[in-house]
Amino acid sequence: MFDVQAIRRQFPALQESFDGGPAVFFDNPGGTQVPQQVIDAMVDYLTRRNANTHGAFITSRRTDEVIDRARAAAADLLGAEQDEVIFGPNMTTLTFQLSHALAHEFGPEDEIVVTRLDHDANIMPWVRLAEDRGATVRWADVDVETCTLDMDGLQALITPRTKLVAIGYASNATGTINDVQTVIQWARAAGAYTFVDAVQYAPHGLIDVKALDCDFLACSAYKFFGPHVGILYGKREHLERLPAYRVRPAGDLPPGKWETGTQNHEGLAGVAAAIDYLADLGARYGNVAPDAGRREKLRAAWSVIGPYERMLMERLLDGLSLVSGVRIYGITSRFEWDRRLATVAIRKEGRTPQELAAALAAENIFVWDGNFYALALSERLGVEPSGGLLRIGLVHYNTLDEIDRCLRALERA
Structure with missing residues (x-):
């Protein structure tokens, strides 16, 4: 079983308090947190x-x-x-x-x-x-x-x-x-x-x-x-x-x-x-022999990370579709979700991406706004002059509870 709480305990940043409370790290496309073994x-x-x-x-x-x-x-x-x-x-x-x-x-x-x-x-x-x-x-x-x-x-x-x-x-x-x-x-x-x-x-x-x-x-x-x-x-x-x-x-x-x-x-x-950390996930949660090489352990890691992230992505996309005024940029059809990652770009009617990011940051939910250096896409979508997009990026240390917390905050914004 993929034990996300055991995984989260390996990341010191996920145990930190920011302004008196825990943070939700959905800024992962800009850079992920690191496990203790990387720091060590x-x-x-x-x-x-x-x-x-x-x-x-x-x-x-x-x-x-x-x-x-x-x-x-x-x-x-x-x-x-x-x-x-x-x-x-x-x-x-x-x-x-x-x-x-x-x-x-x-x-x-x-x-x-x-x-x-x-x-x-x-x-x-x-x-x-x-x-x-x-x-x-x-x-x-x-x-x-x-x-x-x-x-x-x-x-x-x-x-x-x-x-x-x-x-x-x-x-x-x-x-x-x-x-x-x-x-x-x-x-x-x-x-x-x-x-x-x-x-x-x-x-x-x-x-x-x-x-x-x-x-x-x-x-x-x-x-x-x-x-x-x-x-x-x-x-x-x-x-x-x-x-x-x-x-x-x-x-x-x-x-x-x-x-x-x-x-x-x-x-x-x-x-x-960091690569050994990923291989360790494959050894612990994947279907791989104990004496397998690192490449095979990495293959096993993605075989378990993938389905877990898919579950997170489904929760986020389903939830966003119910938030008033939100538009999702990218693939939204459930039948094509194998063609996308759990990186989601949105805008909300009546709020700029920067205003949305600030509202989420006030609740310790960390997301990015702007064009993320994908300038050509932001210009092609016609959103660059008005602040680009809000980006929510999930990885395997994120949880369903964090997604629900973010959805509630977006609804309030």
Whole structure:
């Protein structure tokens, strides 16, 4: 049985009092809370291992071990090889870094496809690349009623001139899960690179870069219960061949050639601990052998997290449909709920998103308002001039009681 109360006890922030009462963390799409084992791992690094890399002394050797463990854990999370995993400050920085490395392959005859459903971090690096190299950007549109991609229109945009297709695994604003597998196949047939932004999907489902056959994929640990560290996957053939902007001692082989400067070592200790936390959930609640590897435990974790989050999402969507004046942006049909995450965007008649967020914050319910850097979507929906959207994001440590508390507060607002 999935014991959410036992899980919640592992998160110190969920036990904290804010202005005299407990908080409801529905700001998860912007960053999740972390379990105690992540905090312990980071404190342990700073206490017992704090040094730079590749030295002859013990704390340096311990740091090397921390980095190796983090890379092995991230490879298991993504289904990648360890030398295909690059660490950096965040997904945005890593994506700009990659766009610089790819730029020399683009010219005026080339085209890049981006979507209006994406976070700007998977749009502007490619727009800037196109501007620098004289390439053309093609925009895939969305259905404004369901906030889903116009797949026919997207397919038509991919031609022999297409050099790269950038797509999000899931929308950070509306929770839409995109059919990235199909888009990758279309791009592959045209000879184009594919870049997948998996930041929003990573806390909710198993990623398998080999099965997807994407060229590049990025995510961020602070979205899946870890610290602020970005992770980039790239096919080995690309990482070895592409020129990286680096200092000379970094070497010519990945991952070192891509990781400029000293990494966030305590953060990497936390990354490994966050992935182990998820694997522990699979070992405890999933149907997996005790001696199974971490990848199989992660697969088992999502097999139990998924149904629990689906239950939370149903409660939230059903409840929101009964709140007077509320409009849900995104998929609302029960028959299509497998195409969305428990990230829900709304507006309420008579209140701006900022006013709603402030009203909820006054009751210790934490949600986001605005465009969440999904600027193209906010503009396409026509809500950007009036404050964007209110976003409620659920993860597996949230509860039905918290959802009911939020619904009552929205009704009162």
